[in-house]
Amino acid sequence: MRRNMVAGNWKMHGSLAANQALLSALIAAPEPACDVVVCVPFPYLAQAGQLLAGHAIGLGAQDCSMHEQGAYTGEVSVGMLREFSCSHVIVGHSERRAYHAEGDALVAAKAQRALSAGITPIVCLGETLEQRERGQTEAVVGMQLDAILHLLGSRMHELVLAYEPVWAIGTGRTATPEQAQDVHAFIRQRALRHHVSAEQTRLLYGGSVKPDNAAELFAQPDIDGGLIGGASLKAVDFLAIVDAAKHRG
Template sequence: MAERNPLVIANWKLNGGIDLLCTSVAAFIGKHFETDIAICPPYIYMRDMLNFLQHSEIIVGSQNISKYASGAYTGETSAKMVKQAGGGLCLIGHSERRQMFGESNASCQIKVNQALEVNLMPILCIGENLQQRDAGVTKDVLFKQLEETLGEIECSGEQLCVAYEPVWAIGTGKAASPDDAQNIHAYIRCQLASIKGEDFAEKVRILYGGSVNKDNAADLLKNKDIDGLLVGGASLDAEHFMQICKVADAN
């Protein structure tokens, strides 16, 4: 079985400012973790975060990248720009991007390729909404997202991550139970094996996201197929996020 070091990612979304940046830097600078820790602030704060944390172990990532490498695309930021600025990873296909900005599996595939081409780790986000969950088609939705995004991608499992984020749990306080999350993660790994091969599936890290906090982190992470966490609201409190990272280290 492949060794998969846990990864915990803070996604600030359209939140925060210099105050959050400063408190987060103060909380994490000089700290050592066995777990991989990443923070994805809004684009405008990425360079400041990178400068402040350049001698730390913290990875700074982006919340999105353009599907275009360059050109007349006002307002876009390419994978190469994020990588050259010092970014280490990027979120792709977050449910809010899918719901509000029309992100599709096809555009996610392009973005994953763009990231891989410049050695920027893509974190592919997948998940079902409440209607799909109630209709009993969760697994069908997840398989389609995986197959249409990763089926033609050429890479090894350690080069990317998958984040399972049930849309009905994001920002609602209704996290999936640890057992339910493990069952879905095991299903995702099984489907990754069918799409990309068993070696790939054993190496790829699968993260859970959806109302993660310091109280449920340990129970989620104790499961063998949950390799880390994608943290939203709780990451806006630097001390709370620190507690989640400590829980991940203890597991």
């Protein structure tokens, strides 16, 4: 049985004071019945790591380099993340793909590099509104997934995949539970063709997940939790979503 997971993506938000308040509230809550990770901006890894030390909530980063080290100004290696006790790292988020022209091969290389350091990559997949309206969802998501399968097919059980329809990220629009389940089922079945371990791969849904829709989304058979954006910045909302993830459909 796959254990549900909720990961918070703070994106480019936070301050020392705000982080202290948010993480203190999360730590004070009862221990979660699912896996929980917060992915914070690089400058706050030290602060977050100190606050979360000894608690059930894991620490993640929002990106990593495909390179181990070298003359790559502005990049952060997985070795550096490991020194800050990061257990997870997001790779291939739609904002990285769109604003930094990150392609499928680069995303796969980053995921491979993370695994080499013992860090679990949360690999994001998703289509734009235009692609969905053209009926290209499976073609686009399938191409993104195939790059991962090509490099890491036999290690799928070590990855977390997050389906984030780009048209639902930060827009207030959310895929219906049925729409989300359809794509999650497609992802799992495509991955299973490459390796049986994909049955154990956790698939998260991301895209305007809120306390009032989380339970219905997480009840779908192929949705194993969520990658949460804006709601992860509010302790009450994030904890409500975490609570929804403890129940399986």
